[in-house]
Amino acid sequence: MTTKTKKIVILGGGISGLSTAYYVKKIANEQQLPVEITLIEKENRLGGKLQTVKRNGFTIEKGPDAFLARKSAILELTKLLNIEDQLVATNPEAGITRILHKGKLHPMPMGFVLGIPTQITPFIKTGLISPLGKVRALFDLVIPARQGEHDESLGNFIERRLGKEVLEQITEPLLAGIYAGDTRSLSLTATFPQFQQMEQQHGSLIKGMIGGKKRKVSTTVSESPKPSSATTNQSPSIPKSMFLSYKGGLSYLIEQLEKNLESVHFRLGKSVRSVQKYHQQYNLILDNGEEIEADQVISTIPAYAAAHIFTHVPNTEHLQHIHYVSVANIALAFPHDVLKESLRSSGFLVPRKEGKMITACTISSIKWNHTAPTDQVLLRVYIGRAGAEEWVDMTDEQLVTAARQDLQELLGIEAQPQLIEISRCIQSMPQYPLDHRQQMDLLRRQLAQQMPGVWLSGGGYDGVGIPDCIAHAKKTAEQVIQHIQTNS
Secondary structure (H helix, E strand, O other): OOOEEEEEEOOOOOOHHHHHHHHHHHHHOOOOOEEEEEEEEOOOOOOOOOEEEEEEEEEEEEEOOOOHHHOOOHHHHHHHHHOHEEEEEOOOOOOEEEEEEEEEEOOOOOEEEEEEEOOHHHHHHOOEEEEEEHHHHHHOOOOOOOOOOOOOHHHHHHHHHHOHHHHHHHHHHHHHOOOOOOOOEEHHOOOOOOHHHHHHOOOOOOHHHHHHHHHHHOOOOOOOHHHHOOOOOOOOOOOOOOOOEEEOOOOOHHHHHHHOOOOOEEEOOOOOOEEEOOEEEEEEEEOOEEEEEEEEEEEEEOHHHHHHOOOOOOOHHHHHHEEEEEEEEEEEEEHHHHHHHOOOOOOEEOOOOOOEEEEEEEHHHHOOOOOOOOOOEEEEEEEOOEEEEEHHHHOOOHHHHHHHHHHHHHHHHOOOOEEEEEEEEEEEEEEEOOOHHHHHHHHHHHHHOOOEEEEEEOOHHOOOHHHHHHHHHHHHHHHHHHHHHHHO
């Protein structure tokens, strides 16, 4: 008996959509299950937020510039694509990150993980926190744990455990690069569930973090609620570094995925207007009126876009409550000697209360050896976060002027940039609201009942990091294949 070919349509051509297509194809081939995959992407290129630009010897990332090396999903995919030799580590001589405090750049104390001290002596010596703030933070060692597993905001949690100063001076600036969000609105269980686990298990974040370091357990966003799934035993061919990229930039991963998806039908420059159930299949209507049939539909598009497509499923209103923050980054190149020797490091962070336009600055040519000619310095300046998106209405010239003014005040750079690359990332950073995990579980149950074979995956739902997107893409692909087999 010949098995009928199943038609699978994937919405979105970013890292989530491409990884999903890769794993659906891989698993289907392994199980000799005939599938036809169509991927629909509204832009005229693949990659989504991952986009590398090469100009005049510079390698510039318009979106993320790295991924966490301790997360296994992306390393597994890298190995499957046979591109481990293209991995590149951060410069071991880049120096430590600094944080702006009262107009002065202070080095990040050793042993800090998202504002949580794991070494007491460097914390006591730092000028980022006042003496009273340090005492308050150490109360974490004796404050009783809050009972129950109910959700609360990440900001309220950190302030409750470590105090307001640690939250505002260290935690919020560090998280700006991940979520660009207001920590008092971000869900704890959807962003850092392991913090809640530490409080329950150890009665203290500090004790839990120190214990986690000793056990070499991941202390960043988990690929799943189980911390063990976020770690990996790295092979000798993988560089030893907290952050990794590829020699050709992060777009290299997109290019390799595309090469391995030759049998996939790519529909670029198209978007889906609606998805309607039709007997045991689905009918997708595109923005140009074209119709496509599908047995399975996997949506990796942003939550606000999915909300307009699946309006008839009751709990899709939750998707409308996932706000997306707009951010920008500006790459600026200067002669190597414009940066004072004392300020050479991987970059600095700017707390909200400092009142600057920029939220952070990465000195890319110091952090990564492959990003600039040796006689040049390349900076990436970040603008925008929750509650500070007025920059969207500014012209490119105004953005550059504002960024250069901050750089002059903080780094003393007065020279004209020799290269400028502006990236406007509109509605790009999802903000998981309170009870996000519970609401997503409910929504997925409702989808399974009312629209079986429709799946949600990607940064808008299960984690914003590149490894998280890949991990959930693989999980979704496994569920899709299992669903096909069960219902065949």
